[in-house]
Amino acid sequence: MGNLNTTMIEKYRNSFLHEVEANVEEGEWVKMCMQCGVCSGSCPLGPHWDHPPQELFMMIRAGKREEVLTSSSMWMCTSCYNCIVRCPRELPITHIMHGLAHYAKRLGLVPENQQTEKFAQLFWDNLTNTGRVNELKLGLKLYFMNGFGEGIKMSLKMQDVGLNMLKTGRMSPFELLGGHSIKDKTGFHAMLQKAKELEDAKIAKHGA
Amino acid sequence: MAKKEYSFYPGCSSQKAASSSNYQVSVDSMCNELDIQLNTIPDWNCCSASIGYAGGGELPRIALSARNLALSEQANPGQDVVATCAACWLATKETKERLHEDDGLMEETNQALSAAGLNVKADQKVRHMVEVLIEDFGYDELGKHVKKPLDGIKIAGYVGCQTNRPFGIDGESFENPKYLDKLVETMGAEPIEKYEKKVQCCGGALAFSEPEKSQAMIKDIIEAAYDGGADMIATPCPVCQMNVEVYQNHINKKYNTKFKMPVVYYSQLMSVAYGKNYKESGLNGQVITPEKLSIIAKK
Numbered sequence: 001m002g003n004l005n006t007t008m009i010e011k012y013r014n015s016f017l018h019e020v021e022a023n024v025e026e027g028e029w030v031k032m033c034m035q036c037g038v039c040s041g042s043c044p045l046g047p048h049w050d051h052p053p054q055e056l057f058m059m060i061r062a063g064k065r066e067e068v069l070t071s072s073s074m075w076m077c078t079s080c081y082n083c084i085v086r087c088p089r090e091l092p093i094t095h096i097m098h099g100l101a102h103y104a105k106r107l108g109l110v111p112e113n114q115q116t117e118k119f120a121q122l123f124w125d126n127l128t129n130t131g132r133v134n135e136l137k138l139g140l141k142l143y144f145m146n147g148f149g150e151g152i153k154m155s156l157k158m159q160d161v162g163l164n165m166l167k168t169g170r171m172s173p174f175e176l177l178g179g180h181s182i183k184d185k186t187g188f189h190a191m192l193q194k195a196k197e198l199e200d201a202k203i204a205k206h207g208a
Numbered sequence: 209m210a211k212k213e214y215s216f217y218p219g220c221s222s223q224k225a226a227s228s229s230n231y232q233v234s235v236d237s238m239c240n241e242l243d244i245q246l247n248t249i250p251d252w253n254c255c256s257a258s259i260g261y262a263g264g265g266e267l268p269r270i271a272l273s274a275r276n277l278a279l280s281e282q283a284n285p286g287q288d289v290v291a292t293c294a295a296c297w298l299a300t301k302e303t304k305e306r307l308h309e310d311d312g313l314m315e316e317t318n319q320a321l322s323a324a325g326l327n328v329k330a331d332q333k334v335r336h337m338v339e340v341l342i343e344d345f346g347y348d349e350l351g352k353h354v355k356k357p358l359d360g361i362k363i364a365g366y367v368g369c370q371t372n373r374p375f376g377i378d379g380e381s382f383e384n385p386k387y388l389d390k391l392v393e394t395m396g397a398e399p400i401e402k403y404e405k406k407v408q409c410c411g412g413a414l415a416f417s418e419p420e421k422s423q424a425m426i427k428d429i430i431e432a433a434y435d436g437g438a439d440m441i442a443t444p445c446p447v448c449q450m451n452v453e454v455y456q457n458h459i460n461k462k463y464n465t466k467f468k469m470p471v472v473y474y475s476q477l478m479s480v481a482y483g484k485n486y487k488e489s490g491l492n493g494q495v496i497t498p499e500k501l502s503i504i505a506k507k
Binding site for chain 2: 025044045048076078079080081082084085086094098099101102105106115116117118119120121123124125127128131132133135142157160161164165167168169170171172174175180182183184187188190191192193194195196198199
């Protein structure tokens with residue numbers, strides 16, 4: 001992935017905006033931002049972003065490639081869609097944030113130990129395994145995603161939540177043994193593999 | 209009214225012994241009263257909600273929802289796809305729209321689907337259960353089925369994010385949607401009309417990865433319900449329900465509050481009002497028992 005990053009820097013040397021337009025989901029919208037700041041003011045986690053969306057859009061145009069892609073900002077998006085419905089220019093901001101996050105990950109530029117990136121990857125691995133989310137396994141992986149010691153601490157802290165879910169029949173220990181699944185896993189995996197191949201090929205072509 | 213049929217996408221959290229299995233129980237009871245037949249999409253898969261983007265690029269994520277649409281077209285042709293989960297609805301509707309906006313994406317998606325022996329047209333409507341209730345029945349019709357009005361219960365209608373944005377319910381505003389209050393009123397309960405946190409984000413999936421930041425928002429959602437005099441919060445979203453209900457102990461410890469605010473689904477209010485019992489209304493799935501609703505359910 002480090003290679004892809006270098007390739008992209010070479011290819012788009014003079015324009016990070018063009019790189020985003022070509023490779024980031026809904027990236028062609030970035031240039032439409034008029035810098036009003038409504039998105040930043042509407043974001044529920046706004047104060048926790050190093051660079052709120054409006055700023056990211058400006059930085060993309062200013063060619064601040066590394067600052068944008070290594071930022072934890074877009075990983076703060078809760079997918080509440082406030083920014084989308086309020087943007088006067090109708091930029092699909094939520095999707096651009098997801099797209100920037102995914103592209104940064106593809107290039108290996110996510111800040112170390114980014115918690116949402118870790119959880120989101122766990123979620124993807126969990127759902128693609130059997131075609132359906134296994135909540136119990138996902139929960140346990142989440143608790144232990146920052147190491148064993150931290151995992152034990154988290155498990156103890158979250159004990160009351162787990163017990164309450166068990167007691168009310170909203171969690172089952174049997175999910176550890178296989179659990180919910182679709183039937184056509186073979187077709188499902190072949191479909192995802194094909195989709196990934198098509199997408200990787202497109203990005204590789206852009207980088208070439 | 210004649211029986212209504214829909215192609216149903218239940219979603220991961222509604223499965224047996226999953227986090228919103230009680231939502232599903234109450235939806236089944238509600239549909240039974242309204243003579244709605246939900247034809248489950250055979251072999252449906254997860255939509256990857258709004259947190260699949262780290263591992264999944266645009267095309268793999270679109271393919272997930274496209275597979276469900278393709279299976280629905282095969283098994284339930286001509287039927288609207290209906291979801292009860294906000295994230296399932298959003299992802300599926302989003303996919304349908306993007307496929308029609310972008311011919312290239314449609315072609316690539318079908319290339320991916322062909323690896324599973326499927327093909328998608330995505331020409332059916334994708335709807336939330338709330339839309340079915342409001343648009344295909346209407347408040348008057350929904351009210352006619354009430355057997356036990358929810359007298360004397362004050363309810364904060366917490367609409368949240370993804371049932372409300374970016375699509376929302378036709379004719380409702382993003383900033384102050386009223387449909388949940390109207391549903392509450394139709395069931396004979398009293399809505400907290402100036403519930404200022406009705407569309408506040410609960411953190412969504414970030415409640416797992418950024419618990420402190422999310423719980424600060426959840427605290428405000430609960431506090432505003434208490435301030436309005438609510439006996440309970442009602443919501444149409446499984447993530448909202450869980451996030452607002454299950455972390456109250458942790459919030460109490462951190463903020464020195466004494467929260468014990470029940471959080472129920474609109475379908476549970478409707479099941480109870482329609483004369484279904486405690487279990488049929490999924491009330492045995494609540495971590496915090498909604499006392500006033502339980503009393504009516506057990507009557």
